[in-house]
Amino acid sequence: MAPPIDVSRFEQLKASGDLPSPKGVALAIMRLTQQDDASMADLARVIRSDPAFVGRLIKAANGIIGYGRRPIASVQDALTILGLPAVRNMALGFSLLSHYRSGACEGFDYTRYWSFSLLAAVATQTVTLRTRVAAPDETYCLGLLGRVGELALATLYPHDYTKILGDARHEPQRLAELEAKVFAMTNAELGAAMLADWGLPRLFTDAAYCMAAGIECPQPEGSRDATLTQTLMLARQLGDLCLASEPERPALLRRVRLAGSRLSFDDETLATLSDGVVAEWVEWGSLLNVHAEKLPPFEHLAREAESSSPVPTEPAGEPPVTEVNEGAVEDAHHERFLRVLVVESDAAVRSNLKQTLLEGGYDVAEAGDGYMAAEMALDFHPDMMLLGWKLLDIQGGELLRTLRKTRIGRSIYVVVMGEDASEETAIAAFDAGADDLLAKPVNPRLLLAKIRAGRRLAALHYEIERDREEIRHFAAELAVSNRRLQEVALMDPLTACPNRRFFTDRLAQEWAVAVRSSRALSCLMLDVDNFKAINDTYGHDVGDSVLRQVAAAIRSALRGHDLVARTGGDEFVVLCPDTAIEAAMTCAERVRRAVEDAQISSGLLHLKVSISAGVASRDQSVVDADSLLKRADQGLYRAKQDGRNRVAAVQLKPHAAGVA
Structure with a gap:
């Protein structure tokens, strides 16, 4: 949905070496997480070489486990909680913050930019913990990097951007028009392109583009895309409120309330959320050496807003979309x-x-x-x-x-x-x-x-x-089309999980790595209990809905490096690299509980669904990948025999007898 910028232009900006990019340990982390055979142990070794990042990572993990839980104290535990995508994105965000605190663009307020970005990160994560629209630890990085296009333009064109910022006079629409005129791209377009280039999913890049451009999400209200965009908009309004002067706050508070109402937050919920965001912002600011200050409680600001004169409630920073006449540009x-x-x-x-x-x-x-x-x-x-x-x-x-x-x-x-x-x-x-x-x-x-x-x-x-640019453009379009075709060929359209073909290829890769490096490898075979009865009683539409929700529950209980695939009908299989039999049993039990506790609904119908799981791990008696799958299937058969809704394993070695 974010309009693409010229491919050759973006590649030229990357090749110049001036575009903000990760450095040092962050670059090593990003490269390592792109390798298929990367393990948690390898990643932990790289992370431990940067004590500052270790502290930030552990704090981030403790921030999402909830109260009353045992605090995270080790890198390995933090990696398990957060998963590889979140760790990769955090490394990226913190690296940019460390290396681009200042620059040559005199008109760009670097201190305010990073203070705003940090608050937006905390706010986005906090709101996502309530909306559940995406992984909260990953949306933290989205909030931190949501306006990275502004930083990029200030870094690439410090003198020109200083003049543009002066001419724009803090008017977002005017700024976008000047950026498009001078650079043939806006900060929102460049930022979305950078996030996509760094590997963030389309859901994130589209939401970041809408937030930076100040436009509504074109997807239907209540959709995942729209909810994430509204989450970023609320984070932006909170950022403007917290960094505003006292006379400006009452008016901005009304805009925060409007943004919160679109996410169904009442004043009491919004007050609790905002006060928590500010407290967390101050704590993160101290850790990262970023300006953050304590503010009066939300209720105090609300009383001030009610006593002040009314102001328009149109959200700030949401100018109409500026249409660019491509023919005029070409002429x-x-x-x-x-x-x-x-x-x-x-x-x-x-x-x-x-x-x-x-x-x-x-x-x-x-x-x-x-x-x-x-x-x-x-x-x-x-x-x-x-x-x-x-x-x-x-x-x-x-x-x-x-x-x-x-x-x-x-x-x-x-x-x-x-x-x-x-x-x-x-x-x-x-x-x-x-x-x-x-x-x-x-x-x-x-x-x-x-x-x-x-x-x-x-x-x-x-x-x-021009001819070269057209060729690059066609090549880029072809690459995107090929990638989409590959995704269609390897994904199950109903559950959005990888299909059997994808899983078979991945299993062969992981088996080769496990054998070569003498690493553990486990497999879970999952089957929905009494699924035929659900189909026969309520119809296939309800059955399809159940499968989608079961798949979501399974994914929510897995770690970042685990892989779940739908192999057909109501059967799923999970691949757990670097996981011995004991940890695999724990993982399977966690998945079983997640499905059992899930609220499965279809229209007005509410169902309780359970799964049975078979577990197998690579050992001397498992000679190849097919044997691993057969052993897991034997465990699933035992779980079914023992009454369903349970986990079982069949190990031929005497010290690893079947566990139910």
């Missing part, structure tokens, strides 16, 4: 002025050349030395360059060789201006990479003639680049 590319960069140490000569080019209808930038010229070449993206052969800080030939090593520099048509047009000067200039040569003093008519000749070559470069 602007065709009719744009040719960009010419004049590089000359002599200010008088530089001024005369600039005036001549402006009168000729060209877009002109100037630089007085080699350092500024290199910077301008990357920012201004000139089509042509008039380069003085002798500069104050560097020889023109040396600057030209440096530029030709960059992708942007290779496409610039360079005319060297020498004190003379001697043979030696010409040879040196052409050897350095010049396209043409002019002798000083420059004849204006000859200059414009050479510019016109070079313009044809620049136009050719532009056409080639």
Whole structure:
């Protein structure tokens, strides 16, 4: 749903190395979690090398286990509670916070940005604990990175973005219009592209785009997409409220109430939630060294809001969608002025050349030395360059060789201006990479003639680049289509679980890893008890609904690295890497309880459903992956025989007899 930005443009931004990205241990964590054979033990070893991240990870795990539970104190326990996706995203978020606390964009308030982002992270997690629309530990990272597009533009274009922020005057709609005009993309579009590139699911990237752009989710009210978007909107309103001055708070509080009402939060619930968010924000701020301050209780702010004059209740930061006329943009590319960069140490000569080019209808930038010229070449993206052969800080030939090593520099048509047009000067200039040569003093008519000749070559470069962009665009669309086809081929459409084909391939991979590394590997075979009776009594529609809800209950009870698949009918199978028989039995019992406790409903019908589970683990008597599945199936048969709604295992070794 988030509109894609130009593929080649995004790849160019990534290749520049200036786009905010994870570093150090965070980068190692992200790379490790992308490997199929990565284990919790490997991940724990990497995490322990960063004591600061260890503390943040353990705090995050303790924040979601609930009160009255034994506190998490080890990295291994934290990993088990959070799961690999959440740990990966937390590493990403905390890395960006550590390395991008400040920057060169003078108009961008880095302190306020990170203070807001941290509060949004805490608020999103807290709200998600109530709405259950996604994993709370993963939505924490979504809140933290929801406005990362703003940070990216401030990092990529510090000078231009300072001017844009000044012109926008804190008006979100005006800011988006200026971003689209100057950068051909908005911070919301760039942020969504970055989150998708980092591996966050579509649900998250779409919600982040809506929040950053200040627009409504197009999905129906009450859908998962809409609920997550409204959760981020409430987090944004809370962030604006907590960072506002006292006179601004009453008006902003009304907007918080409106955002909360869309999630069915009454004033009492919203007050409790908001006070908890502020307390948690202050605690996290102390841990991360981010500005966070205590605020008056929500009820106190509410009384102030009620005593103040009414204000419009339209949510802040939700401007109408700005429609971009793609045809007009395309025409602007065709009719744009040719960009010419004049590089000359002599200010008088530089001024005369600039005036001549402006009168000729060209877009002109100037630089007085080699350092500024290199910077301008990357920012201004000139089509042509008039380069003085002798500069104050560097020889023109040396600057030209440096530029030709960059992708942007290779496409610039360079005319060297020498004190003379001697043979030696010409040879040196052409050897350095010049396209043409002019002798000083420059004849204006000859200059414009050479510019016109070079313009044809620049136009050719532009056409080639357009063709390349189209090819990249088609390739990207094809890759997306192929990925979707692969997902369709490997996913069960009813339960959204992987299917038998996917599971078979994954089992072969995990078995090979387990054998090669002498690791444990367990398998759970699950079957819904008396499912045929449900189908026969209530019909297949109810049966399908039961299967979907049972699958959701199973997923909720598994760890991040476990894999559940539907193998057919009412049968599911779970693969548990790095898991011995005792831990697998515990996991199976947890899954059984989750299904038994689930509120299964279809329309006005409420059912109690249970499952039976068979457990098997790799040992000397299990010679291959098929044997592991057969052993788990034997355990399932025993569980059925013993009365259903139970867990059983069949182990042939004397010390591992069947357990029911």
